Amino acid sequence: MAAAKPENLSLVVHGPGDLRLENYPIPEPGPNEVLLRMHSVGICGSDVHYWQHGRIGDFIVKKPMVLGHEASGTVVKVGSWSMCPFTAALPLLTFSSPGDRVAIEPGALREMDEFCKIGRYNLSPSIFFCATPPDDGNLCRFYKHNADFCYKLPDNVTFEEGALIEPLSVGIHACRRAGITLGNKVFVCGAGPIGLVTLIVAKAMGAAQVVVTDLSATRLSKAKEVGADFVLQISKESPKEIASKVEDLLGCKPEAGIYATRAGGTLVLVGLGSEMTTVPLVHAATGRWISRVFRYCNTWPMAISMLASKSVNVKPLVTHRFPLEKALEAFETSRKGLGLKVMLKCDPNDQNP
Amino acid sequence: MAAAKPENLSLVVHGPGDLRLENYPIPEPGPNEVLLRMHSVGICGSDVHYWQHGRIGDFIVKKPMVLGHEASGTVVKVGSWSMCPFTAALPLLTFSSPGDRVAIEPGALREMDEFCKIGRYNLSPSIFFCATPPDDGNLCRFYKHNADFCYKLPDNVTFEEGALIEPLSVGIHACRRAGITLGNKVFVCGAGPIGLVTLIVAKAMGAAQVVVTDLSATRLSKAKEVGADFVLQISKESPKEIASKVEDLLGCKPEAGIYATRAGGTLVLVGLGSEMTTVPLVHAATGRWISRVFRYCNTWPMAISMLASKSVNVKPLVTHRFPLEKALEAFETSRKGLGLKVMLKCDPNDQNP
Amino acid sequence: MAAAKPENLSLVVHGPGDLRLENYPIPEPGPNEVLLRMHSVGICGSDVHYWQHGRIGDFIVKKPMVLGHEASGTVVKVGSWSMCPFTAALPLLTFSSPGDRVAIEPGALREMDEFCKIGRYNLSPSIFFCATPPDDGNLCRFYKHNADFCYKLPDNVTFEEGALIEPLSVGIHACRRAGITLGNKVFVCGAGPIGLVTLIVAKAMGAAQVVVTDLSATRLSKAKEVGADFVLQISKESPKEIASKVEDLLGCKPEAGIYATRAGGTLVLVGLGSEMTTVPLVHAATGRWISRVFRYCNTWPMAISMLASKSVNVKPLVTHRFPLEKALEAFETSRKGLGLKVMLKCDPNDQNP
């Protein structure tokens, strides 16, 4: 009963269907790293998928992996070696120091490769990415991360907003790629977390009208709540019928469309393109359609600005909260599709948003 | 005294200081033209300038010219010849018909030249432009215009909003050129009509924080009202001091800056660059600065979408209204810098916004 | 008998398989039009297709139509009404006058619609387009065309080069859309006229290495002649095998790829996308792939600059020449796929290139 041992409760997936709360050692931050006390971590569809299937495509859980990648926390320690790794000349860790509240960008570069140099670091093949095998995530009490990818949160941005920057980033990246601009009429297919952040970002970029479709009335009412101009519940319509209904609502064909559904539906989905994905190219005739983006880059500073200035409001996305100890219950809730974003609270002393 | 003669009261500048309300004949719309019953026309700084000085740069009032170019009205007649002028084959005027409420884009192309072909028709040298010598404007009861440059207003957009699309377009064009995007920190110098529409558009495009400077406290309180995050009243500060105050307010250097002041001030101005304009290039180091745009193009459809969807609110810009008969009083008000946008109401039977 | 009647020999398609040389009246140029004595007109795959099948997709030959849209000639008369059609105020036809040698852009705008205003006039639905039903082409002795879409040729650019600007424009548009830039490694699939102009333009834009594939060894040797760094003759390889061979040749995956084959092959083709075109999206992972462009816009002035400065050489594309009187023989040659570009010489007094 060595109760005094510092402990690090962590949510670990061991294989398909095998999810465990375990006690890990508290890691030691290395050069250019910070140790964080985790506060809020959202559950993503991919976390649930690793738990259910033990893999996503070629990414296979071969050894136990901590889940979680939508996260925020507080810096408790900075790496012992704070010199520049390249030249041992310049101190680096001026940006965050113990006590700082930070949002975590889960993808952290390991090398300055060609993708990094052109500003598309999300494509770097050697990137570290939380909760993508074999890299551990941050559904735990204490977690260390590359200091360059921890972003200080202003006082008026909550930890949960900080954690929501990760899905928000997918929406930012998709809308940037779709080239959303002032006065646009936009079609978002799917009202899950990703569809909703896409909607929120599209409105923030000046879209005049956004129509959101989904199978679920509950999700669509949430879409209304966070700003959809029109929602359209679909069931068995053909793509052509949906297209025609969307056109009726907007008064014209949408200028941009973003698919945020799961694969295998009537429409092509974001992020899971198979080798020969069938894209309804014909719809692209009069606008910009985006169906495939891979994560994001350069979104955290932008998202923090937007949250700090209240240009966007992502708080309504959180529908459930559980303490880390109840992670399995939380995952069960998420798996059942109840609510929208389930938030895990990792700090036993502060369970606030 | 043939009182029955249809009359067309028009505000005509004859030379410096010589502004008259005169009765013009009602024009006959030609091929591809529409005749409009004018409703609301805003007074622009350039209208006042033509009245005061009889010229702006090389544009000289050599013969009497009707003023006004921020305008909206109702179609009362379409041109007799509605065939395509190029091939006499296709009917053209399907877009607007008698009874339609329209906003007028004052620049109307006369030929399909190289600028038109690349989508920058505002640069076409032979363009017709309302109230730019020698072209007549639309501060009158009845006015005819190229039908391609009259845009139908939805029911929920007022005539005054329609008229305000012209200054709004300057703001849209400037913000597009400045590349404003999500989360940007923006500096707008000058809180006149153009500064304010720039602010409104920047916020609509996702700017996180906009700081607006002006000499006048009244104008800055209007800036606050329409969405400025910060305002800064200046008097005799050096550019360096202003730059440092702006940086303090934003917490960093602005990522984009737009000058909307009159020439000859401490900073460079929009639209009136002299041969060797001195631009504070050094400020450009970490961002995008835009100090010279020439009018606009492709803004009306976008602006109408934004107004219809209530993404922007330009109504607070209107501070004064006068019936057309009191145009001289209206111009005097504008000249004195009282209020912000003075609106002339040209339809004696409908003086509503 | 009445030999004095001025005549206008024209190549007319009446329906599938029904191609006739007929005598048409010489047209009279209307407002903003010029009458041209035709000189050189290239045969395009679409001309052959209309002759063979009487249609391309929804474009159906319902009444006799003159073929030909890759053309150049000499201005012999300008329209009687040379005032601006919109305002009857400005003379328009200053740009070309009798005696001018011009290249013809086959798509001529009929109205200043939304597509025209944004500089993408090729998308204008009411556009006139030579030899696309129901619009007549210019495989004839005399032809009238919108003066804004006739571009003066410098003395050092031949009529045939002028005619080749049309296919060259497809290459320019595709390369611009693919974003070809300095040092790029490019893959062009198909070595027909379109594949070859794409290759030529890609090299002119700074591509370091272009690999071209085709089934035909003859076409590939022409590709070598006009600048291909590598050619690859394919027969029954799978897309994966081709991709791997291309990668071997370039030393890396291509950064841009352009498909210029006919539909129904192993790869997707330019210009004929069906409703649910299958695109090998996975290849797009590390670059820009372009498989669907519709015609072109703003290419003639650019192409003329390039030809005049000898930055590109399209002359080797012409493999056969026939006088207009032998048009049926010429079409037969083209149909059999002998050679590459078959040129018809419409001026009996000047059959030079």
Add this chain to the structure above:
Amino acid sequence: MAAAKPENLSLVVHGPGDLRLENYPIPEPGPNEVLLRMHSVGICGSDVHYWQHGRIGDFIVKKPMVLGHEASGTVVKVGSWSMCPFTAALPLLTFSSPGDRVAIEPGALREMDEFCKIGRYNLSPSIFFCATPPDDGNLCRFYKHNADFCYKLPDNVTFEEGALIEPLSVGIHACRRAGITLGNKVFVCGAGPIGLVTLIVAKAMGAAQVVVTDLSATRLSKAKEVGADFVLQISKESPKEIASKVEDLLGCKPEAGIYATRAGGTLVLVGLGSEMTTVPLVHAATGRWISRVFRYCNTWPMAISMLASKSVNVKPLVTHRFPLEKALEAFETSRKGLGLKVMLKCDPNDQNP
């Protein structure tokens, strides 16, 4: 006379006018670094400037500094610690190994800051930059550099071409920023090394006609040799007169203009903007003018592709060669403005290009 001691002859500036050849120790490559045997190093105007004045603007030679930043060499050793500095997990130095011939990008990032993340690493304030105080350059026998910024040269690219990638990069960056594209008419002011690489790159990007101006007839004849369509020797003409002559040569106003002269001339220059630089903005009316770029980024891989494929030829730029031992004579030659690019040969066993 310990002749056996390995020595590292280096060209060191101690202050204004004080340039010495000294024997430095051979450095030891650290983590993520490579040791290089230097081969060819070009003399840049800035090297001469540091020697003559001991400073450029705020960059002051406060302690002895090795000159040289246009360089290539051979890898002789890789850093002892080849693990990823961020995570101590992945081997990094797979890209270059002993024996590799490499070109050196003189600016090497020290941290993954915001500029790096957006792909504009040249703006990173903590960047290491060869021969910019206090960082040593590579005019020496042995030099160590960040391995991520050493680029392998193909066999058919010489060491001197490798060294010339540095000035070539300035031209690439300027042309990219100026948006040079197919068929452009370009004006380059100044026929020094930077003006000439700009010309070479502009042609490679598809410029139809480039006119180059300079005061010196010799330099202009070199401009002709490397591809200028027109050259214009100027002496006392006003900017207006020059503009008019340029327009006559091109047949129209240039679409892009790039200034590559020294400051204080009749026109504004690249790279040395003072606080309130006077830019002839009016010239910008019909095109893109670029007068201020800071170094470059993402140019080496592109330049190597272009050199390997013979798309550009920079060899004629080299007019003089000296062995490292004669560095002072070489600098004197460069200072006098004799020739164009003076190359120092640092490997006593291989003085070939």
